[in-house]
Amino acid sequence: MKTTCCSLLLLLLLTEAFAQVSGKVSLPDGQPIPYANVLLLKSADSSLVKAALTNEQGAYQLEDIGAGSYILRFSYIGYITAHSAVFVLTTTDSNRNFGNQVLTAQSKQLSEVVVRAERPLLQQQQYGMVVNVGSSVLTKGSSVMEVLERSPGVAIDRRASSIALNGKNGVMVMVNGKLMRLSGDQLLTLLQGMSANDIEKIELMTTPPARYDAEGSAGMINIVLKKNRDQGSISLTGGYGWAEKASGSASLAHNIGNTNVYGAYTYSRDRSNVDWYSLATDNVPVLGGYTASLARSDIQPTMNSHNVNAGFDARIRSYTLGGSVSYNYSHVSEHVVNHAEYDVETGSKYILDADIKGVNKWHNLISSLFAEKTLAGGGQLNIAADHLYYTNNKPTNVYSIFLDQNGNPPPGNDPRFSPDQRGTSNSRIQVAVGKIDYMQPLSPALKLETGVKGAFTKNTSLSGIESLQNGQWVSRSTTNNHMIMKENMWAAYTSLNAQLSARVELSAGVRYEYSRTKMNELDTKAIIADRKLGKLFPTLFLTWKANERSDLLLSYTKRISRPTYNDLASFVVYGDPTSVETGNPLLRPTITNTLKIGMNYRQYNFSILASRDDYPIARYQISANAAGDLMVLSPQNLIYQDNLSFQTNMPVKISSWYTMNYGFTGGWRQFKLDYTARPVEKSYLAYAVNFSQLFTLPRSYAIEISGWYNSTAYDGSKKVNGYGAVNGGVKKELSRNRGTLQLSVLDIFKTIRIVNNYGAITEEAFNLKSRVPFSTESTRSQIIKVSYSRSFGTTRANQRTAESGSQDERARIRKF
Structure with a gap:
C-alpha cells in the first residue's frame, strides 16, 4: 500500500x-x-x-x-x-x-481562390497506419476495393475472396467503425460497388485498443467516409476494360440550427471477365483411378449496385442525438463456361463441358440510433443501438455434358453426372446490438474509459443441389443444408490513459468477452455446434516522445478470430462432378498475441511486429469426404503461425513539384499444419512493397504513377505466387471551382494474375498436384476510366459521426 x-x-x-x-x-x-x-x-x-x-x-x-x-x-x-x-x-x-x-465565418470570401491543405498519403499512428486516400490522384473513379488493393500491407485474393493484412488472414473490415457482417464474396462485391470518391481515409489498425472488439487476429481495416456539413457533391465515372464500367453518386448535407441532416446515393455498374485454368494430377476414385486433367473456366459477372445512406444528428444543450439508415442492394448475374479434360490411368478419357448461369441478389439494411451526453469535468457518456438485417438469394442452373471418348457417361447412375443440375442458396441474418461507453478524466494526466456491449445474432440458411433424373428433380441429400444459428455475445472493457510526463504516455486496458454459439440442422434436429467461450484480452500502449522530431511506440495486444458462420455451416456448393465446397463445424478460434515496437522520425516511420497465432484458419484447403471418393474444399485450422515483420514508410520530397512515397512490409514467417495427408512445418521469407510518384504541374495538372507487389506466400498448404500492378493517372482541377477531371489507367502492364499451387510443400488428399492461375480482367485489357467530380456549398467541419454499437459486428459472415 x-x-x-x-x-x-x-x-x-x-x-x-x-x-x-x-x-x-x-x-x-x-x-x-x-x-x-x-x-x-x-x-x-x-x-x-x-x-x-x-x-x-x-x-x-x-x-x-x-x-x-x-x-x-x-x-x-x-x-x-x-x-x-x-x-x-x-x-x-x-x-x-x-x-x-x-471561430466565426468570414463575412466576405475571395472569389475564385481555392486553398487546399494536402495531408500526406500515409501517416503512422499509435494503432497502425492511416491512408489519406484523397491525397492520391488515382482515388477518383476508383472503387474502394481498388484503393484497398493499393494500400500498404493489404493483399486481396479475388479468386479466394479474401483480404490479408501484413501477410495474415483474420482481418475485420469496417466502414465508419461499423463491421461488415458479410461473406467474403459479398464483401468484395460491396467494396467494388462503393466509390472511392466518398472516402476520407483508411485506417489499417494492426493493434487496436481495448474499446474495439477483440475480433480480428490480424487487426482491423476501418474505411472512413467523407461527411461534410452544408455541402453537396456529384461524381460521374465512365470506363472500359473488357466491358463497360460506370458509376454515379450524389450527396447533400445541410445544417439547420443545431441539427444536421445528410443523405447520399451511389449507383455502380461493372461488367467484367475473369478466368482461371488448372493443370492437375490426382487420384479420382469416381473416374477409376489416377488422373491427369486440364480445366478452364471463363467467368463473366455483371454487377449492378445501389447504395443509399441518410441520417441526422442534433445537439440539445449537453446532449447529442442521432440516427442513420443505410441500405444496399446488389444484383450480380454471372455466366460461367467450364471445359475440362480427364485422362485416367485405366485408358479412359473424359470431357466435361458445363454452362452455369446464376444470379446473386442480396439486400442489407442497417438502422442505428445513438445518444451522447457531455458530463462535468470533460467526461462523456455514449449509448448506441443498432439493428442489422441481411438477406441473400443465389440460385444457380448448370447444364453439363460429361462423356468418355466413346460418348458414354461414367459407369453407374451417379446423380453428380446428370446433365441438368440446379443449386439454391438462401440466407437471412438478423443482428441486434447495444453498447454503452463512458469516458471521464480523473485528473489532467489520467483518463478512464469503460463500457459494456451485447450482441444477439440469428442466422437461418437453406442450400442444396438437385439433379434432373428421368424428368424429375432429385435432391442430393449429401448437399442439402437447412441450418439455424443463434449467438449471444457479451463484452466489457476498461482502460486507463496516463500522461506520465510531458514525453511519456501509457495506455493499459483489458477486455472480457463471453460468447455462446449454437448451430442446429433444422430438418434432422442434429446439433452442428454448441460452443461457449470466455476470455480476457489485455492491451498495452506506451509512447515516448524523444524530441520534436521523433517518438517511440511499444504495444502489446491479444486478439481472437472466431470461425465465421459460413465456416462452420455444413452447406455444400457444387464445384464439378469430382469436388464440392463446404464448411467445417470442427473449426477452433484463432488466438493471436502481438508485440510491436515502432519509431517515428520526422515523416518517416519504422516498426517491428512479432506475433504468434494459435490455430489460424486457412480457407479453400483440400481434404476428402467421409467416403473417401470426393474432393472437398473447406476451411481448416493450422497448428500455429509465427510472424516477425519489419515495416517502414518513407516519403521523399525531391522538389516542390515532385514527391515520392515508398512502403515495405516483410520478414520471416513459419507455420505448422497436420490436416494434409502428410503434416508439414514451413519457414519462409515474404514481403510486400508499394510506391507512388506524384508530379504537380502548372495549370492545375497533376500526374501520379503508383504500384504494389506481394511476394510469394503460403495460405495454409496452398502456395500463392507473387503478383502486383502499376497504375497511372492524370488530374486537372478546373478553374473557378468548376470541378475536377481525371483519367486513370489500372494495371498498365496487365500483371494481376494470381497463381495458386497445391501439393507444392506436402502431399495433399488424393495426392493432388495442381497449378491454378487466376487472371483478373485487367490481364486482358487495361481498365481505363474518366471521372468528373464537383463539390458545392460551404465546406465546414466534418459532421458528427457516432460510434455505432454494431461497429464490431459485421464481418462474421465472412470475415477474413
Whole structure:
C-alpha cells in the first residue's frame, strides 16, 4: 500500500513538473472543427514556439512547454483568426485548459481562390497506419476495393475472396467503425460497388485498443467516409476494360440550427471477365483411378449496385442525438463456361463441358440510433443501438455434358453426372446490438474509459443441389443444408490513459468477452455446434516522445478470430462432378498475441511486429469426404503461425513539384499444419512493397504513377505466387471551382494474375498436384476510366459521426 501511494505521488509530481496547454475549437453552434491550426506564440515578439492541429473532436494539446509568457492563435480556412489573452506558465501553474474557442465565418470570401491543405498519403499512428486516400490522384473513379488493393500491407485474393493484412488472414473490415457482417464474396462485391470518391481515409489498425472488439487476429481495416456539413457533391465515372464500367453518386448535407441532416446515393455498374485454368494430377476414385486433367473456366459477372445512406444528428444543450439508415442492394448475374479434360490411368478419357448461369441478389439494411451526453469535468457518456438485417438469394442452373471418348457417361447412375443440375442458396441474418461507453478524466494526466456491449445474432440458411433424373428433380441429400444459428455475445472493457510526463504516455486496458454459439440442422434436429467461450484480452500502449522530431511506440495486444458462420455451416456448393465446397463445424478460434515496437522520425516511420497465432484458419484447403471418393474444399485450422515483420514508410520530397512515397512490409514467417495427408512445418521469407510518384504541374495538372507487389506466400498448404500492378493517372482541377477531371489507367502492364499451387510443400488428399492461375480482367485489357467530380456549398467541419454499437459486428459472415 505504501509503495502504491508513493507511486501515485511520484506520478502527480512528474505530471506537475511539465507544462501543457489544451482545449477545443468549435463553430458557434458547438460543432467541433477538425484540423484547425493552433499556434503557441511568445507574447513578447509573436515568435512561434509550438504548433498543432485539432483532432476529429476539435481538441488540441501542446506539451513540453517551458515557463514563460505566451498567446495562442487559432485559425481555419474561411473563418476569422482568433487569439487568446496573454498568459503565463510557471512550474507551479503548468497545466492550462482554455476550454472552447469559437471561430466565426468570414463575412466576405475571395472569389475564385481555392486553398487546399494536402495531408500526406500515409501517416503512422499509435494503432497502425492511416491512408489519406484523397491525397492520391488515382482515388477518383476508383472503387474502394481498388484503393484497398493499393494500400500498404493489404493483399486481396479475388479468386479466394479474401483480404490479408501484413501477410495474415483474420482481418475485420469496417466502414465508419461499423463491421461488415458479410461473406467474403459479398464483401468484395460491396467494396467494388462503393466509390472511392466518398472516402476520407483508411485506417489499417494492426493493434487496436481495448474499446474495439477483440475480433480480428490480424487487426482491423476501418474505411472512413467523407461527411461534410452544408455541402453537396456529384461524381460521374465512365470506363472500359473488357466491358463497360460506370458509376454515379450524389450527396447533400445541410445544417439547420443545431441539427444536421445528410443523405447520399451511389449507383455502380461493372461488367467484367475473369478466368482461371488448372493443370492437375490426382487420384479420382469416381473416374477409376489416377488422373491427369486440364480445366478452364471463363467467368463473366455483371454487377449492378445501389447504395443509399441518410441520417441526422442534433445537439440539445449537453446532449447529442442521432440516427442513420443505410441500405444496399446488389444484383450480380454471372455466366460461367467450364471445359475440362480427364485422362485416367485405366485408358479412359473424359470431357466435361458445363454452362452455369446464376444470379446473386442480396439486400442489407442497417438502422442505428445513438445518444451522447457531455458530463462535468470533460467526461462523456455514449449509448448506441443498432439493428442489422441481411438477406441473400443465389440460385444457380448448370447444364453439363460429361462423356468418355466413346460418348458414354461414367459407369453407374451417379446423380453428380446428370446433365441438368440446379443449386439454391438462401440466407437471412438478423443482428441486434447495444453498447454503452463512458469516458471521464480523473485528473489532467489520467483518463478512464469503460463500457459494456451485447450482441444477439440469428442466422437461418437453406442450400442444396438437385439433379434432373428421368424428368424429375432429385435432391442430393449429401448437399442439402437447412441450418439455424443463434449467438449471444457479451463484452466489457476498461482502460486507463496516463500522461506520465510531458514525453511519456501509457495506455493499459483489458477486455472480457463471453460468447455462446449454437448451430442446429433444422430438418434432422442434429446439433452442428454448441460452443461457449470466455476470455480476457489485455492491451498495452506506451509512447515516448524523444524530441520534436521523433517518438517511440511499444504495444502489446491479444486478439481472437472466431470461425465465421459460413465456416462452420455444413452447406455444400457444387464445384464439378469430382469436388464440392463446404464448411467445417470442427473449426477452433484463432488466438493471436502481438508485440510491436515502432519509431517515428520526422515523416518517416519504422516498426517491428512479432506475433504468434494459435490455430489460424486457412480457407479453400483440400481434404476428402467421409467416403473417401470426393474432393472437398473447406476451411481448416493450422497448428500455429509465427510472424516477425519489419515495416517502414518513407516519403521523399525531391522538389516542390515532385514527391515520392515508398512502403515495405516483410520478414520471416513459419507455420505448422497436420490436416494434409502428410503434416508439414514451413519457414519462409515474404514481403510486400508499394510506391507512388506524384508530379504537380502548372495549370492545375497533376500526374501520379503508383504500384504494389506481394511476394510469394503460403495460405495454409496452398502456395500463392507473387503478383502486383502499376497504375497511372492524370488530374486537372478546373478553374473557378468548376470541378475536377481525371483519367486513370489500372494495371498498365496487365500483371494481376494470381497463381495458386497445391501439393507444392506436402502431399495433399488424393495426392493432388495442381497449378491454378487466376487472371483478373485487367490481364486482358487495361481498365481505363474518366471521372468528373464537383463539390458545392460551404465546406465546414466534418459532421458528427457516432460510434455505432454494431461497429464490431459485421464481418462474421465472412470475415477474413
